[in-house]
Amino acid sequence: MAHGGSAARPTGRLDPALVGTVLLRLGLGIVALTVPVAAGALAGLLATAASPAGGVALAMRAMDAPLLGGVGLAWLVHVATLTALCGCWLLGAGLLLAGLYG
Numbered sequence: 039m040a041h042g043g044s045a046a047r048p049t050g051r052l053d054p055a056l057v058g059t060v061l062l063r064l065g066l067g068i069v070a071l072t073v074p075v076a077a078g079a080l081a082g083l084l085a086t087a088a089s090p091a092g093g094v095a096l097a098m099r100a101m102d103a104p105l106l107g108g109v110g111l112a113w114l115v116h117v118a119t120l121t122a123l124c125g126c127w128l129l130g131a132g133l134l135l136a137g138l139y140g
Contacts, residue, residue, distance in 0.1 A: 058135025065129030069122055076118035083111045 080097060087093030100112035101119065108116065 054135050054139040058132045058137075058140060060132070061128050062132030062136055065125045065127070065132055068125030069129060072118050072122040072125060076115060076122055079111050079114040079118055083115055086111070 083096050083100070084090065084093035087096055096112060097115055100115045103112060103116060105116060105120070
């Protein structure tokens with residue numbers, strides 16, 4: 039694969055393909071770090087519930103709870119899921135920019 043050269047244009051503006059690549063890597067890193075945390079917290083939430091249906095109800099209530107001021111596994115599920123979602127948005131924006139300008 040050939041190297042594309044400098045990412046800066048002669049006028050000093052950033053190349054949209056470079057921004058897309060940075061967003062792609064940032065989004066992928068965020069998703070890669072938060073999905074195991076969310077899965078582990080959800081597994082812990084399901085393991086501490088009396089039944090699987092109760093665990094799913096706890097997880098659904100965790101997503102309805104306020105984000106600030108929370109503690110415990112339910113809060114961790116909420117924060118990790120929201121962070122993974124933000125990583126997916128960054129990943130999608132990076133894919134779009136890299137596909138259009140790359």
